[in-house]
Amino acid sequence: MEPYEYADLDAVALRGLIRGGEVTAAEVEDVARRALARADEALNALAGPPFAPGEMPHRAPDGPFAGVPFLIKDGGPFARGVPFTVGSRAVRGAVAREDHELMARFRAAGLAVLGRTAVPEMAFSFATESRRYGTTRNPWAPGRGAGGSSGGSAALVAAGAVPMAHANDGAGSIRVPASCCGVVGLKPGRGRVPCGPAVGEASFGQSAEFAVTRTVRDAAHLLDAVAAAPVGEKYEAPPPPRPYAEMIRTDPGRLRVAVSTAAAAPVDAQVAAVAVNAGKVLEWIGHEVAEDAPGVEPDDVVEAMMLSVFAAGAMLKAPERLDRSLLEAVSRRLLAETEAATALDVLAGVAAQHRATRPVGLFFTRYDLLVTPTLARPPAPHGALAYDDPGHTARSWLRRLFEYGPFTAPFNVSGNPAISLPLGQSREGLPIGVQLVAAHGREDLLLQVAAQLEEAVPWKDRKPSVLTGA
Structure with missing residues (x-):
């Protein structure tokens, strides 16, 4: 298999070739490692060197994605025995003691995990830029940002290094980089995909775990492989009527x-x-289309997102060896505000979450789907979101993020499933994402309509300037 052939295939296609004996899993991994090295040299999107062969064992040889190359995000303790830094110079010697439940499902799916992807410090920015790892570049325009906080994952998927990669989303961190890098970013709804054991459980259901992909069918097949809440999970979503991979091939009817x-x-x-x-x-x-939107107050979104600030602050306090003097300015502020917070501050965030969630719920009694931009602007130049800025409070930093990405966080607060699709480009050729949002438990509907748009407005033939094997 040549690099240009590999870069043109999604995960479902790669698995089909492996199962059919046209290529071995070892051959796919070899070309993926070469592709990853070339892409990372151009993009600076990995958090450290790739894993050595055999460093990530215990993957199922007969799983639905057995042998398909994959990456995990350096966003906190995720894979047993794997070091993590959360993009921070202040975190030293931290190693995950157990698998996140989702990591266990990635292993059961047979994914070949090759490395960790870069994140901003504490994964708390829409720009993947940190003092620890530097700037991750956008494969469409290296002078622009890849988005955040899953920017390393999105950049490497867009560049053809891997067909899909782990990502998570506390305010837009799957959908924002998907929009910036021209890939598919599905944020599952609350209770659809496991969020623990990890600090994400402390964010009051505002965080979601999943991946970025290049195709809707990969998102559907991967969701089939990892969805369903474990026994005892605080939040549970109703099971779909049929596998998502089947449902994307069916018409959802007039919506x-x-x-x-x-x-x-x-x-x-x-x-x-x-x-x-x-x-x-x-x-x-x-479909029947009208102009309308949920009546969510931006101030309520900011106040509800303070719950995620406190979760990030808890993450900062978790590592046994944390050098606070090495934290970037916004992280120091998040930690200080977390340590100063009282139960009344937490209850104020919960009250704001309810005020934001109710109008969203009512909205989806009138509509099946909402369409918005993913971001307010095309991908921003490097440095436009300066995380190491001592002038910010937690709330002013959130407002700065939401000037760039005002459309995503409301649906973290409400817990609705949402997806960013690469449906357009700017005059300069920069990717522009469109967000679709559905009611609770309706990832099936979201993926069905996403598949319709992928067929009607295909993006497969649009290629970034940094593309493995081009």
């Missing part, structure tokens, strides 16, 4: 779709136009 490009922050005209066009395509397909 009620709302489109909104309005936000508290200015929205770039090109970005808004791509979302509006997605609504027109859905209308052409046969």
Whole structure:
């Protein structure tokens, strides 16, 4: 297998070739390692060197993705025996003591995990830039950011180094980099995919774990492999009527779709136009489309997101060896505000979460789907979101993030499933993502409509300037 052939295949196609005997898993891993080295040299998207062969054992040889190359995010304790830094110089010698439940499912799926992807410090930025690992570059335009906090994963998937990679999302960290890098970013709804054991459990159901992919079918097949809450999980989503991989091949029928490009922050005209066009395509397909949006107050989103601030602060306090003097400025502030917080501060965040969640729930009694831009602007230049800025409080940092990405966090607060699709490009050729949001438990509907859009507005033939094997 040549690198250009490998880079053109999604995970389902690769697994089909391995199962059919046309290529061995060892051959796929060899080409993936070469592709990963070339892509990382251009993008700076890995958190340290790739794992040595055999360093990540215990993957199922007969799993649905057996032998398919994969990466995990350096976002905290995730894989047993694997070091983590959460993108911080202050975290030293930290090693995960057990597998996250999702990591155990990745192993059962047979994924060949080759390394860790870069994140901003504490995974608390929409730009993957840190003093520990430097700047991760966008494969479409190396002078632009890859988004965050799963920017390393999204950049390497877009560049053809791996067909999909682990990502998680506390305010948009799957969908934002997916939009920046021109890939698919599914944030499952609350209770669909396990979030523990990890600090993500402390974010009051606002964090979600999954992956970024290049195709909708990979997202559907991977969700089939890892979904379902473990016994005793605080949040559970209802099971789908059939496997997602089957449902994306069926028509969801005529749906009620709302489109909104309005936000508290200015929205770039090109970005808004791509979302509006997605609504027109859905209308052409046969859905009923109107202009509308949930009435969520931006201040309630910020206050509810303080719960995630406290979760990030708890993550900072978790490592046994933490050199606070090496933390970046916003992290120091998050830690200080977490340590100063009282039970009343936490209850205020919970109350704000309820105030934001109720109008979203009511909205989805009137509509099946919401369409918005993913970001307010195309991918930002490096340094536009300066995390090491001592002028920020936790709330001012959240507001700065939401000027860039005002559309994603409300659905972390409410827990609805959402997906970013690479449906457009700017005049400069930069990716523009469109977000689809569905009601609780309706990942099936979300993926069905995403598959319709992938067929109607295909993105497979659009390639970034940094592409393995090009």
